[in-house]
Amino acid sequence: QLVESGGGLVKPGGSLRLSCAASGFTFTNAWMSWVRQAPGKGLEWVGRIKSKNDGGATDYAAPVKGRFTISRDDSKNTLYLQMNSLKIEDTALYYCSTLNAIPIPDYWGQGTLVTVSS
Amino acid sequence: DVVMTQSPLSLPVTLGQPASISCRSSQSLVYSDGNIYLNWFHQRPGQSPRRLIYKVSNRDSGVPDRFSGSGSGTDFTLRISRVEAEDVGVYYCMQGTHWPPYAFGQGTKLEIK
Numbered sequence: 001q002l003v004e005s006g007g008g009l010v011k012p013g014g015s016l017r018l019s020c021a022a023s024g025f026t027f028t029n030a031w032m033s034w035v036r037q038a039p040g041k042g043l044e045w046v047g048r049i050k051s052k053n054d055g056g057a058t059d060y061a062a063p064v065k066g067r068f069t070i071s072r073d074d075s076k077n078t079l080y081l082q083m084n085s086l087k088i089e090d091t092a093l094y095y096c097s098t099l100n101a102i103p104i105p106d107y108w109g110q111g112t113l114v115t116v117s118s
Numbered sequence: 119d120v121v122m123t124q125s126p127l128s129l130p131v132t133l134g135q136p137a138s139i140s141c142r143s144s145q146s147l148v149y150s151d152g153n154i155y156l157n158w159f160h161q162r163p164g165q166s167p168r169r170l171i172y173k174v175s176n177r178d179s180g181v182p183d184r185f186s187g188s189g190s191g192t193d194f195t196l197r198i199s200r201v202e203a204e205d206v207g208v209y210y211c212m213q214g215t216h217w218p219p220y221a222f223g224q225g226t227k228l229e230i231k
Contacts, residue, residue, distance in 0.1 A: 033220070035167075042208075042210065042222060042223075042224050042225040043159070043161075043167060043210055043212075043222045043225070044222065045218075045219050045220040045221070045222065047218075048217075048218070048220075059217070059218035059219070060218070061218070061219045062119075062219070095166060095167075097167075099220065100172075100214065101155035101156070101157050101172055101173065101212070101213075101214030101215075102155070102172065102173070102214075103172060103173070103176060105178075105179070106157075106168075106169040106172070106178065108166040108167055108168070109166065110166055111166060
């Protein structure tokens, strides 16, 4: 199970930190992604963090690179997304997921809504 | 970056009839290990996405066998043999071969006629 939190209303240029609490699977071994969905739009991959065993590296989509940072606390089974310099176009429902293309389960949270507006 | 293009974007289907969704990638999705990392997801209204298919044609646990995936190279298809009411929603393909970034298609909205 994945449960996101931390969403809300923020002004352009502001910051927000999202959290994703994981349970029911071995979080330590999981590569975790954030995926967002703007209102009425499709899915957009935001970024991913590898497991620490696999080096813990992060990758980001071009629109958020340099503004967003993904981190993880394996002791708390929690994934984070630090969002800085927020823009109106960052308004979306943000999902955390074990997003993968291999034969292991693919989990998604219910999402947390981020609204960037003045 | 790889671009995923789905068609059609809207798919009205009669209950019990088959449905087919196409997904094309801007470059071959064959990875260096010989596998093709192409997923299909289903998102019901108001719900989170759920993966149906991974590696082109492998159904996830609990996915009905009326769903099937096929394709190779750059052309892929999701088929539903007999559409049921619970199949409404938006279907997305996603490539996991050339990352980052993972790329989703625009989505295909399936509705019942």
